[in-house]
Amino acid sequence: MKTKEVNRSECHGRIKPDLILGMCLVVLASIFIFYLVPQYITEPQMVKNPMLSPRFLPLVTGWVVLLLSVIVLLEGIRRPPKQNSVENVHAKVPRLRWVLMLAAGLVYSLLLEELGAIASGVIATAMLFIAHGLRQVRIYLLALVFPVVVSLLFVHVLNVPLPVGMIWE
Amino acid sequence: MENFSEVLSIFLSVDNFVAIAVGVLVGVVVGAIPGLTATMAVALALPFTFSMEPVTAILLLIGIYKGGMYGGSITAILIRTPGSPASACTLLDGYPLAQQGHAKKALKTALYSSCVADVISNISLIFFAGYLAKIALNFGPPEYFWLICFSLTIIISVSGDSVVKGLIAAGLGIIVSTIGLDAVYGSQRLTFDSYNLMDRVSFVPLLIGLFAIPEIIEFYTSKVGPQIRSAVSGASLTLAECKRCLKSVIRGSLIGVIIGAIPGTGATAAAFISYSEAKRKSPNKHNFGKGEIEGVAAAEAGNNGVAGATLIPLLSLGIPGDVITAIILGAFMIHGLTPGPVLFQENLSLVYALFCGILLSSVVLLLVGNAAIRYFSLIADIPKAILLPIVLMFCVYGAYAVNNSTFDIGLMLLFGLLGFVFNRTGIVAAPFLIGFILGPMFEDNLRRTLLISKGDPSVFFRGPIAWFFIALTVASLLFAVHRYWKNRLVDVPAQ
Amino acid sequence: MKRLMVKLAGAVTFAAATAVLPVSLAAAAEWPSDTVKLIVPYSPGGTTDIISRKVADLLKDELGNVIVENRPGAGSTVGTGQLARGGRGADHSILMASPGHAIGAAIYSGLRYAPVNDFRFIRNVITIPNVMVVPADSPYNSVAEFIDGARGGELTFSSPGVGSSVHMSAELFKNLTDTNMVHVPFRGSGEALPALLGGDVDVAFENMPTVLPHIKSGKLKALAVTTTKRSPFLPDVPTVAEVGIDYGLGGYKTSAWFGLIAHKSMPDEAVSKLRDAMTKIMGRESFTSFLPQIGAEPGEEDGEVFRDFVAEEVTKWAEVAQHANIKN
Missing domain, CATH: 3.40.190.10 (Periplasmic binding protein-like II)
Known part of the structure; x- marks a missing residue:
């Protein structure tokens, strides 16, 4: 995995990432065990063997994750962090870049059916090109050509239906 | 001898050759499109085969299957978008290699080990089908249960730096896999009354989300790194490197054959078991996960060793081991053929013609794959600012196409976020995937064993196969503990 | 940045507004006036899918272009729910229903459609x-x-x-x-x-x-x-x-059946045209020779008999599901 090795002295005294991770996981696992499982997994009235219950595997896994999270938490306290959670990288990156990325994600996840595969593909791809400050006009032609060609390929050659878009009809 | 000429007369037709070539080509291309999988390609090609000769039809589908498996590895290596859960294992080392400028080397390793595994798998299909099918029939729920237990121990070896975090990831994967309708009682589990979650989380959005999307998010939230470029993406494979991988490839192929012959376990387990065995035995074990060609070779060998072998239960017993073979079974039936012992009695020449075609398909895969590498490795040279938006578009279309549902796109982006968090917190994503795939198998077989046991737990230990896998599981755990202590001893003085 | 968000918000409202507009412009002058869509409520490659694609292939000769669309999920209830919602193209959509149609109605709670009253029943095509x-x-x-x-x-x-x-x-x-x-x-x-x-x-x-x-x-x-x-x-x-x-098994009767259904708003003319087309197809050699390959027999229930058959299935499975305590 890509994790950035940072000089140990640099992160000394700062928040320990494994500590935070461990705490988050402990909280999440507890919510899972004590709220989600009882609330959203119904136990049938009569189960012959507790291992047959629909709650068995989720609960066992939940407890194991909780236990392991505690270990992560303890190790996070005990050991100086080896890796830096690259928190302040965001600050160095132009805000527009990741905002546009988020927007592209939203276009795809919320507007695909309304705009259709082609239009949302063109919009999102263009947004991502802008995000990286690409200047040449030819490249934006790609943002136009690719969604069209790929959609046509999916729909007509591969017989995979894609949304045509509701606002165009 | 007259059989022989009959076999040839069925096999030697232009249609068959065209079918294999077209099948493999289509498979490679479709498999290499992010979000489209070999399974989907085979399913979509099925209606086209209705009007063909039976052998031609089935060879076309098998060609697509094999091509698709390789195509999925191409995207796994180049853009970290696995085309099948099994090729998620390939990317563990393949993607780092491509990032270091060795895309071509990684692709070639994948191709050659795929083809070798394919040939080994086909030969076992032809010569040992009857024997392996007998073993497969001795696999009841208890035997599966122990096999899955053993497979789960590979989580330890793909956990990266922290076994604890790897196990957490696997646990989370298991929890996600329990979403949906309960397999025994049909009641809802963690579906939050959403129809979209009743059929469990589909694996394509999960797969793309977990591996491809974090790369994209990473790219847009960090400073631009230098693009590693090299002439046509690096050098090819050297003979010495081939030799180095050979052992792992053969071991992986055999693992693939055995797993493939047992219906319902699948290529993912085979690829990861092969990978973890290779890592355990390799002199370069510390380079695994950072761009080790032996890792790519082992993963691909395990993955493709399954391909020919899944046809063993299909042809000799009429039992499809996975979705793809179920579709191929459909194709047999459409043509009035029923796989099983009867097929070998009544249509032996046809079966052998099929075998000829399957053998040929490995050769065709080698040729098509080599040509494909030439063009696909160019992808590695496209600047990421242009490549990634287009990759994202493919991923979105592909995720949508699985169930024709925008819900899956949201799911894919959500898993992308999860994968991104994993990256930033030093958690490896592969155990999550293994947990997601094996979790349900573990639970299903545990419950089935309990149900058939009629209250008698001795059924868990009922025969040599069960004991064999119990021994493997225990050995694997002991080995992991042993290595953990050894590493600790090495680590402590270093600090 | 603000401008972009405003634009986005505009796009969302516009899209939402158009989505609810009832669009049924296709006049029923000569049915089919458009491509007929056969919805398969299961994944590609399964039995329902294979049968549907065969039927779609044969229907092409009678109705012009017929496309197959897979809408799998939650038994068959996701695809069926989509047909039941109606809207654009509903008068040119048909669906390959199977026992899952009746069983799904029995075991899935909160279904947003009535398995019999929300549909028109063309005919049963295949029985296994x-x-x-x-x-x-x-x-x-x-x-x-x-x-x-x-x-x-x-x-x-x-x-x-x-x-x-x-x-x-x-x-x-x-x-x-x-x-x-x-x-x-x-x-x-x-x-x-x-x-x-x-x-x-x-x-x-x-x-x-x-x-x-x-x-x-x-x-x-x-x-x-x-x-x-x-x-x-x-x-x-x-x-x-x-x-x-x-x-006590005198009344025991179950089978896997595969029949075509349509949205309840489908005009009579279209339904009778579909029934005629199906009758023609089922007489053809390419259909009759297909049946034994999948161990099937032609479905007998036509027209309103098919409707009653499905209604009977729905009650039968609802009782069984209740008895066996399968409900979610």
Whole structure:
């Protein structure tokens, strides 16, 4: 995995990432065990063997994750962090870049059916090109050509239906 | 001898050759499109085969299957978008290699080990089908249960730096896999009354989300790194490197054959078991996960060793081991053929013609794959600012196409976020995937064993196969503990 | 940045506004005036999908272009729900319904459609019987012996999943004979079959095409077929109703059926055109020769008879589901 090795002295005294991770996981696992499982997994009235219950595997896994999270938490306290959670990288990156990325994600996840595969593909791809400050006009032609060609390929050659878009009809 | 000429007369037709070539080509291309999988390609090609000769039809589908498996590895290596859960294992080392400028080397390793595994798998299909099918029939729920237990121990070896975090990831994967309708009682589990979650989380959005999307998010939230470029993406494979991988490839192929012959376990387990065995035995074990060609070779060998072998239960017993073979079974039936012992009695020449075609398909895969590498490795040279938006578009279309549902796109982006968090917190994503795939198998077989046991737990230990896998599981755990202590001893003085 | 968000918000409202507009511009002058869409509520590659694609292929000669669209999910209820919602293109959409249509209505709570009243029923196209099979070394050689055995001890049956026609057929059998068998669910027939062949489960009410080769090779014993008539593929095997009449199985009847349904707003003219087209197709050689390949027989129920058939299925499975306590 890509994790950035940072000089140990640099992160000394700062928040320990494994500590935070461990705490988050402990909280999440507890919510899972004590709220989600009882609330959203119904136990049938009569189960012959507790291992047959629909709650068995989720609960066992939940407890194991909780236990392991505690270990992560303890190790996070005990050991100086080896890796830096690259928190302040965001600050160095132009805000527009990741905002546009988020927007592209939203276009795809919320507007695909309304705009259709082609239009949302063109919009999102263009947004991502802008995000990286690409200047040449030819490249934006790609943002136009690719969604069209790929959609046509999916729909007509591969017989995979894609949304045509509701606002165009 | 007259059989022989009959076999040839069925096999030697232009249609068959065209079918294999077209099948493999289509498979490679479709498999290499992010979000489209070999399974989907085979399913979509099925209606086209209705009007063909039976052998031609089935060879076309098998060609697509094999091509698709390789195509999925191409995207796994180049853009970290696995085309099948099994090729998620390939990317563990393949993607780092491509990032270091060795895309071509990684692709070639994948191709050659795929083809070798394919040939080994086909030969076992032809010569040992009857024997392996007998073993497969001795696999009841208890035997599966122990096999899955053993497979789960590979989580330890793909956990990266922290076994604890790897196990957490696997646990989370298991929890996600329990979403949906309960397999025994049909009641809802963690579906939050959403129809979209009743059929469990589909694996394509999960797969793309977990591996491809974090790369994209990473790219847009960090400073631009230098693009590693090299002439046509690096050098090819050297003979010495081939030799180095050979052992792992053969071991992986055999693992693939055995797993493939047992219906319902699948290529993912085979690829990861092969990978973890290779890592355990390799002199370069510390380079695994950072761009080790032996890792790519082992993963691909395990993955493709399954391909020919899944046809063993299909042809000799009429039992499809996975979705793809179920579709191929459909194709047999459409043509009035029923796989099983009867097929070998009544249509032996046809079966052998099929075998000829399957053998040929490995050769065709080698040729098509080599040509494909030439063009696909160019992808590695496209600047990421242009490549990634287009990759994202493919991923979105592909995720949508699985169930024709925008819900899956949201799911894919959500898993992308999860994968991104994993990256930033030093958690490896592969155990999550293994947990997601094996979790349900573990639970299903545990419950089935309990149900058939009629209250008698001795059924868990009922025969040599069960004991064999119990021994493997225990050995694997002991080995992991042993290595953990050894590493600790090495680590402590270093600090 | 602000401008972009405003634009986005505008796009959202615009899209939302157009989405709710009822768009049914297609005049019913000459049906079909557009491409006919055959919705398959299951994944590509399954039995329903194979049958649908064959039917779509044959329908092309009668209706012009016919496309198949897979909308799998939650049994078949996602795809069916989509048809029931109607809207754009509903008058050119048909759906391949199967037992899942009736069983899904029985076991999925909060269904947003009525399985009978929200649809028009074109006709039943294909019927595939289920077969009651036991492993070759099973001590039971007839339905009567089996019931006696099941009353004496705890027997198990396999199925490809909760709510499948295979599962429900066994539950119905349990209900009528008042036996207590344990359900061992698998994921798909491919996984269920080895357990049956290996003798890990005692019985299954599997689909004909899945088990027929194994019956022929002697690895499985067929005790009975689940339809009311004997199957041409197994002429010597009695029906459950025939041999089980003394055990309360006289009314036992289940099968896997595949029939076309449409949205309730589909005009009469279109429905009759579809029925005519189906009658023509089902007489053709390319259809009749397709049937034995998948162990099937032509569906008999046409028109309103088909509607009543489905209504009967819905009540039957609702009762069985309630009895077996399968509901979510």
